[in-house]
Amino acid sequence: xxxxxxxxxxxxxxxxxxxxxxxxxxxxxxxxxxxxxxxxxxxxxxxxxxxxxxxxxxxxxxxxxxxxxxxxxxxxxxxxxxxxxxxxxxxxxxxxxxxxxxxxxxxxxxxxxxxxxxxxxxxxxxxxxxxxxxxxxxxxxx
Amino acid sequence: xxxxxxxxxxxxxxxxxxxxxxxxxxxxxxxxxxxxxxxxxxxxxxxxxxxxxxxxxxxxxxxxxxxxxxxxxxxxxxxxxxxxxxxxxxxxxxxxxxxxxxxxxxxxxxxxxxxxxxxxxxxxxxxxxxxxxxxxxxxxxx
DNA sequence: TTAGTTAGTTAGTCAAACTAATTATATGGA
DNA sequence: TCCATATAATTAGTTTGACTAACTAACTAA
Numbered sequence: 048x049x050x051x052x053x054x055x056x057x058x059x060x061x062x063x064x065x066x067x068x069x070x071x072x073x074x075x076x077x078x079x080x081x082x083x084x085x086x087x088x089x090x091x092x093x094x095x096x097x098x099x100x101x102x103x104x105x106x107x108x109x110x111x112x113x114x115x116x117x118x119x120x121x122x123x124x125x126x127x128x129x130x131x132x133x134x135x136x137x138x139x140x141x142x143x144x145x146x147x148x149x150x151x152x153x154x155x156x157x158x159x160x161x162x163x164x165x166x167x168x169x170x171x172x173x174x175x176x177x178x179x180x181x182x183x184x185x186x187x188x189x
Numbered sequence: 190x191x192x193x194x195x196x197x198x199x200x201x202x203x204x205x206x207x208x209x210x211x212x213x214x215x216x217x218x219x220x221x222x223x224x225x226x227x228x229x230x231x232x233x234x235x236x237x238x239x240x241x242x243x244x245x246x247x248x249x250x251x252x253x254x255x256x257x258x259x260x261x262x263x264x265x266x267x268x269x270x271x272x273x274x275x276x277x278x279x280x281x282x283x284x285x286x287x288x289x290x291x292x293x294x295x296x297x298x299x300x301x302x303x304x305x306x307x308x309x310x311x312x313x314x315x316x317x318x319x320x321x322x323x324x325x326x327x328x329x330x331x
Numbered sequence: 332t333t334a335g336t337t338a339g340t341t342a343g344t345c346a347a348a349c350t351a352a353t354t355a356t357a358t359g360g361a
Numbered sequence: 362t363c364c365a366t367a368t369a370a371t372t373a374g375t376t377t378g379a380c381t382a383a384c385t386a387a388c389t390a391a
Contacts, residue, residue: 053304053307053308053315054297054304055319056307056315056318056319056322057303057304057307059319059322059323059326060209060303060318060321060322061209061210061213061224061303062228062231062322062326063206063321063322063323063325063326063329064205064206064209064210064325065210065224065225065228066249066325066326066329067202067203067206067325067328067329068203068206068207068210069248069249069250069329069379070249070328070329070330071203072379081346081347082207083207083346083347083348086204086207089204098369098370099369099370099371100368100369100370106211107208107211107212108211108347108348108349109348109349109350110369110370110371111348111349111350111351111370111371111372112347112348112349113370114369114370114371114372115346115347115348115371115372116347118371119346131369134356134357134368134369135355135356135357135369136354136355136356136357136368136369136370137356137368137369137370138369138370155196161199161202161203161328162195162196162199164328165195165198165199165328166195168324172324173195173198175317175320175321175324176198176202176321176324176325177197177198177201178317178321179202179205179317179318179320179321179322180198180201180202180204180205180321181201181205182310182314182317182318183205183206183208183209183318184201184204184205184208186209186212186303186306186307187205187208187209187211187212188212211348214348223377223378225377225378225379226378240338240339241338241339241340242337242338242339250378250379250380251379251380251381252338252339252340253339253340253341253379253380253381253382254378254379254380255339256338256339256340256341257340257341257377257378257379258378260340261377273338276337276338276387276388277338277386277387277388278337278338278339278385278386278387278388279337279338279339279387280338280339332391333390333391334389334390334391335388335389335390335391336387336388336389336390337386337387337388337389338385338386338387338388339384339385339386339387340383340384340385340386341382341383341384341385342381342382342383342384343380343381343382343383344379344380344381344382345378345379345380346377346378346379346380347376347377347378347379348375348376348377348378349374349375349376349377350373350374350375351372351373351374351375352371352372352373352374353370353371353372353373354369354370354371354372355368355369355370355371356367356368356369356370357366357367357368357369358365358366358367358368359364359365359366359367360363360364360365360366361362361363361364361365
């Protein structure tokens, strides 16, 4: 199985993604905000307010799943919803000031483990991972 | 934020891992074997029989979690357990022939989405992802 | 020998995902 | 215009995979 064989690469990437997430999951307990919620919040902060459906599509989950995630974020005061004036069925979800603040702290705490390891790598390897991450994000699109 | 800044790279890798796994998750339903089980099975096939504790460590989950995963695999006929002759507390978990067969079919089906996209990339980019995957697996090790 | 450790299991809880069903609103065609 | 269909969001119920805590059994060392 050649190193660049598609199935092999797919397999290793798959394993790598699973293990990487497991490795950083230990930071979840401290933050009080779980990975899926932080990820959704991150989209709201960086891409701006959007409908629940758009957010669900962006995060690649069903509307039902996102509805619950957003409800939780709302209870925690990290996001808010308001009626879409142009479509009474719709809501606009946006991050609150608290949400923005928590995002940064949360991200940092969550990623500290990863970052600590990354910072020990030579710059070229970090650059390689940065390029790979962008490629992976492309691959994950639809 | 420089492209090779550790926090930035950590953030993008984190997002990439989340979205990549969500993207391939749609294949779960077809295979009948979920990602964590397939991942554990994969370890058993490629690294050989091992104790439950060793498997849990390898997969970075608690022994309790692995105990349940292995129990499920056993019910599905994909793995088997037998007493460790040298330590009556221990068990040796190993993949069955059916497990090996399922692994390959399952992996292929699960990874088909990824692989289809990967095969369209130029070889250099696949090589980059292959290198990145190995780095990520290293990073994930405690 | 007995105290402490290790291997594994079981019970109970939780988050996050899904599907199916429900409600409300929009919209396009006869 | 009005009805059928489509879309937005929610709710209910289920499943999976993760955890901790508590337990039994077996090993090990002081």
